[in-house]
Amino acid sequence: MTNTKQWILTAIVLLGLAPAAAQDAPRAESGAQAANGETARPLSAFFGLDNALPAMANLLCQGASGQDGMPIVLSHTVDAETLQAEDFRIVTRSGSERTPICSTLRPAGDPGELRTVLLIGEFGDAAGDPPARVLVSGDLFSDGVTGDPVNFRGTETNVTPLDAGPSLVFAEVVAEDRSSTESRGSSCPEGIQQVVRATWAGGVRLPDGDDLGDAERALYRVTVERPDGSTDEIVPAALADLGDNDNNHLLCLDTSAPAVSVSFPGGHLVDPNRDLNPDTRVAVSGSEDPRTQR
Ligand SMILES: [Ca+2]
Ligand SMILES: [Ca+2]
C-alpha cells in the first residue's frame, strides 16, 4: 500500500481521541469492578470522524462508509470474544441514545495491545447534537492478563469533541516476555533495557501524513525514578511499533530505572481530522507520579 492509502486506512480505523476525557474523574457506576488495582472502565472516547468514514471502511464493517468513527481506549485489555457492537451505547448532548453498527479491535491487535475498540455508526453530529457520553451497556470482559477478568458493564466516559486533538491516554511497561517480536509494527533494537507502550486516544501522524521519525522520538519525555527517589526526564533511545497504523508507540529506553510517566509536547501530531495534539502527559500504569494522578 502507498503511504497515502495507509493513512486513509488509519483514518478509517483510528480516529484521534483526546485529553479531556482521559483526565476526567472515573465515572464508573456502583457495579464497576477492579483488577490489578485499576477500576475497569473506558479511559477515553473520541469523536474522530463525523459522517466521514470513507468507502474503504466497508472493508472493516459493512455499511461503514459515511458513518461516524469513535475509538474507545479501555483500562484493561479486552477478551475479544465478549466484544459486540451492542455492548456500547452513545448518548448525545440532547439525550438521544445510539448503538454502534460495528465494533472492532483492529488495528491495535498486537500482543499486549487489545484495549482500543473502534465504534462505527451514527453517533450524532458535531454541529447540532454531538455525542456526549459512551456507556458500556452489555457484558464486555477484560482478558485477565492483568488481574482477574472483570466486566466493564455499567461504566462510562465522556466523549471528546470532534475538533479536539489526540492525547496520550495510557502507558505501561511492557514485560520482557511480552516483547514485540510478534508485533506487526517495528521492534525495539537489541540491548534496550526497558520498553514502555504509550497509547494515544486515536491514531496519530505527522501533519504531512507520514509516520513518526527521529525528530518525534526526540520530543518524547519519559520520567524515570532513580534508586534514591529522585526523578529524571529522559528521551527514548528508539521508537518502535511504527508502521502498523495503530494508536500505540513503543518507547525503547536505555535505562532500567522505573518509568513513571510519559509526555509529549503539543503541536506536532495530528489525528485523522487533522487536529493537532495538545501538550499531553500520562502516568505509567501501576506507578505513582503525583503530576499525573487521574
Ligand atoms: Ca501495534
Ligand atoms: Ca454523525
Ligand SMILES: [Ca+2]
Ligand atoms: Ca503502532
